[in-house]
Amino acid sequence: MNSYWIESTEVDVNFFTLAENLSCDVCIIGAGLFGLTTAYYLSKKGLNVIVLDKSEIGEKVSGHTTAKITSQHGIIYNYLIQSFGTDIAKKYLFANEEAIKNIKEIVSTENINCDLINQSNYVYTTNNDEIDILKKEVQAVKSLGFNCQFVEKTSLPFEVCGAIMFPNQSSFHPRKYMIGLCNCILNNSGQIFTNTLVYDVKKEDNYYKTITSNHCIKSKYVVLATHYPFINFPGFYFTKMYQETSYIIGIDTKEDFLDGMYITAQAPTYSFRAVKDGNKNILLIGGGNHKTGADNISYNSTYALLEKKAKELYPNCELLYKWNTRDCITLDKVPYIGEFSSLLPNMYVGTGFNKWGMTSSNVAANIVTDNILGIKNKYEKAFTSTRLKPIKNIGEVKNMLKQTASSLVVKKIKIPDSNIQDLKNGDGKIIEIDGNKIGIYKDSSGNMHAVKPTCTHLGCTLSWNNIDKTWDCPCHGSRFDYNGINIYDPAIKNLEIYNL
Ligand SMILES: Cc1cc2nc3c(=O)[nH]c(=O)nc-3n(C[C@H](O)[C@H](O)[C@H](O)COP(=O)(O)OP(=O)(O)OC[C@H]3O[C@@H](n4cnc5c(N)ncnc54)[C@H](O)[C@@H]3O)c2cc1C
Numbered sequence: 222m223n224s225y226w227i228e229s230t231e232v233d234v235n236f237f238t239l240a241e242n243l244s245c246d247v248c249i250i251g252a253g254l255f256g257l258t259t260a261y262y263l264s265k266k267g268l269n270v271i272v273l274d275k276s277e278i279g280e281k282v283s284g285h286t287t288a289k290i291t292s293q294h295g296i297i298y299n300y301l302i303q304s305f306g307t308d309i310a311k312k313y314l315f316a317n318e319e320a321i322k323n324i325k326e327i328v329s330t331e332n333i334n335c336d337l338i339n340q341s342n343y344v345y346t347t348n349n350d351e352i353d354i355l356k357k358e359v360q361a362v363k364s365l366g367f368n369c370q371f372v373e374k375t376s377l378p379f380e381v382c383g384a385i386m387f388p389n390q391s392s393f394h395p396r397k398y399m400i401g402l403c404n405c406i407l408n409n410s411g412q413i414f415t416n417t418l419v420y421d422v423k424k425e426d427n428y429y430k431t432i433t434s435n436h437c438i439k440s441k442y443v444v445l446a447t448h449y450p451f452i453n454f455p456g457f458y459f460t461k462m463y464q465e466t467s468y469i470i471g472i473d474t475k476e477d478f479l480d481g482m483y484i485t486a487q488a489p490t491y492s493f494r495a496v497k498d499g500n501k502n503i504l505l506i507g508g509g510n511h512k513t514g515a516d517n518i519s520y521n522s523t524y525a526l527l528e529k530k531a532k533e534l535y536p537n538c539e540l541l542y543k544w545n546t547r548d549c550i551t552l553d554k555v556p557y558i559g560e561f562s563s564l565l566p567n568m569y570v571g572t573g574f575n576k577w578g579m580t581s582s583n584v585a586a587n588i589v590t591d592n593i594l595g596i597k598n599k600y601e602k603a604f605t606s607t608r609l610k611p612i613k614n615i616g617e618v619k620n621m622l623k624q625t626a627s628s629l630v631v632k633k634i635k636i637p638d639s640n641i642q643d644l645k646n647g648d649g650k651i652i653e654i655d656g657n658k659i660g661i662y663k664d665s666s667g668n669m670h671a672v673k674p675t676c677t678h679l680g681c682t683l684s685w686n687n688i689d690k691t692w693d694c695p696c697h698g699s700r701f702d703y704n705g706i707n708i709y710d711p712a713i714k715n716l717e718i719y720n721l
Pocket residue numbers: 250251252253254255256273274275276277279280281282283284285286287288289290291417418419420446447448451465466467468469507545546547548571572574575576577578579580581582710713
């Protein structure tokens with residue numbers, strides 16, 4: 222079962238793979254919400270843009286989201302005021318409020334049919350002990366000049382102890398929106414190439430060379446919109462972000478459309494938002510969060526929890542979809558938007574959206590567009606990407622320096638039966654032979670697949686994910702299938718594999 226957004230979009234545009242060397246004003250790497258929105262704004266201003274993506278449009282995080290468009294990013298405003306002061310907290314709030322208006326405006330001026338609806342967003346609790354936290358947050362938000370409300374009744378099919386309501390928020394179909402943006406970019410003479418993996422970006426004199434497997438793009442500006450920046454230096458983003466995975470199920474509730482969008486105030490997280498699909502009222506229920514690559518994640522602690530909740534609330538419901546995805550989480554809860562590094566002028570980044578990328582990607586696209594056009598953006602100070610933070614994970618920096626560039630290298634090994642006799646079909650684990658770690662997966666027919674379980678991003682040891690049958694990095698969230706093929710950033714290279 223795939224993402225509802227992917228299964229329910231008809232893509233009416235043909236995209237091609239880059240087949241020649243080209244030049245442009247701005248090369249945008251990554252065609253998720255951030256990359257496409259940036260390309261939209263810049264191409265509308267008459268700049269010549271090229272967008273490159275290693276996959277198809279909307280196949281990565283933006284095609285697996287819940288797509289609530291809101292400035293209510295959990296309980297955050299009291300924290301922002303305490304940590305950064307009122308001015309930054311205000312900028313954060315109104316940048317995201319403006320992003321909601323911007324998205325509505327794009328949808329209406331460009332006639333994008335993406336099921337956009339106006340809804341209120343709620344952070345709720347069923348625990349009386351959390352009411353104080355909610356009330357403090359209401360005070361904090363009001364002190365910033367935004368009129369949220371504390372309420373005791375919602376449309377949820379259970380009683381809450383209290384909730385904070387943000388009015389005039391929205392939801393949409395993110396993949397239909399992204400395809401709409403692609404059409405606009407192409408109409409504005411921009412170019413988009415899919416299935417085009419970027420390996421490197423090199424600075425040469427006063428321009429950048431973006432390098433794919435066979436070709437390159439020469440441009441004055443580069444925007445890294447790859448979700449997690451795949452270039453490690455000199456940005457050092459891997460020292461200040463990790464990835465967190467969440468799970469979503471889509472059920473036909475067989476009941477009325479649930480009005481409003483909801484998320485719990487504290488862990489365990491449950492998120493609810495409905496989608497109208499013909500005569501079906503599909504409810505997306507999210508939760509089961511964990512750090513990507515964490516050990517011992519099971520079906521029971523993820524999808525099964527959501528399925529249980531669904532049955533409890535809607536006994537007649539039918540399970541239609543289930544999927545999971547991850548987002549970059551910053552250590553200080555604020556995205557990184559702006560210059561990639563002060564050492565590389567004209568290269569920009571937008572990342573660390575902390576699972577609130579619908580508005581954050583629009584905020585980022587506006588800041589980066591203004592930077593490229595030489596316009597001062599009134600919100601940029603709140604998101605400065607080069608803000609200084611101590612370098613964490615120094616061990617990984619050392620790993621990186623040790624790491625030799627590895628691609629698909631096939632080695633022959635023999636695994637003694639004693640190492641794998643307890644391994645059931647469908648399971649994977651790491652074993653050690655002569656001091657070398659080997660990642661083994663035994664498929665449902667009993668065939669063995671062996672990889673070197675060392676992340677090609679920064680050399681961390683990978684963990685086996687028995688839900689998706691993947692090798693996941695606990696440090697930064699890169700993921701590889703059981704044959705070692707890289708499926709998620711920030712790694713871009715495949716794992717070494719072993720012939721058995
Ligand atoms: C479960 C879940 C639910 C969420 N729900 C919400 C929500 O309700 N509201 C909200 O605001 N946010 C939500 N988010 C967050 C939001 O979905 C993300 O922040 C946002 O989609 C990220 O967009 P992006 O453009 O940065 O990344 P992506 O959509 O992943 O785009 C990055 C693109 O870069 C490409 N790429 C990567 N590396 C390379 C390379 N080397 N060469 C070429 N191309 C490359 C990828 O193929 C991809 O298409 C949620 C996140 C999760 C995990």
